[in-house]
Amino acid sequence: ETGVTQTPRHLVMGMTNKKSLKCEQHLGHNAMYWYKQSAKKPLELMFVYNFKEQTENNSVPSRFSPECPNSSHLFLHLHTLQPEDSALYLCASSQTGGSTDTQYFGPGTRLTVL
């Protein structure tokens, strides 16, 4: 596998379920990101991890819980979600997390909350 991979690609869950999204990067990068892409809205940065440490939490509700066990893997744990959380969740990685770094994106997980 090359680049940034995300699983699952599609997820349907009820409001009481607990699920996790997984992201893996095969680029040797040290920074990883979660974004939310909703219809008709710009991409919203959710979390940033740099060298496994969380460096940004963009006022995300606690029903979203990120985990970064190492520089190659990033998870987003979901519980008690709301229908308005339905969106495309994109993972990205970059070399160092600097402002001029190119971020490489995965294909996303399409989440539907019933």
Next chain:
Amino acid sequence: AQSVTQLDSHVSVSEGTPVLLRCNYSSSYSPSLFWYVQHPNKGLQLLLKYTSAATLVKGINGFEAEFKKSETSFHLTKPSAHMSDAAEYFCVVSDRDNQGGKLIFGQGTELSVKP
């Protein structure tokens, strides 16, 4: 505060004609600017980026963009559209003094290419 405005939500061109996607930015510091493309059901792919070198930036697939500080613009152009260019395009700004690598995305411009 940083912001980016894509002036057109949808642009339609005929195959073989020029493409112009407009972007204006606001930044307190020296900006880094990017254009990303997203094809249906795919992640975002970098087309090109400006980080302080030449103001005319060439990217992949024949796209280029010109950084104009006086106009706070970073418009994306291509001389001749191809059917495969149909996608969503995002203009993105990042302040160079921002150590967190935080990107601010525009609303996106959907490009349609007619045969």
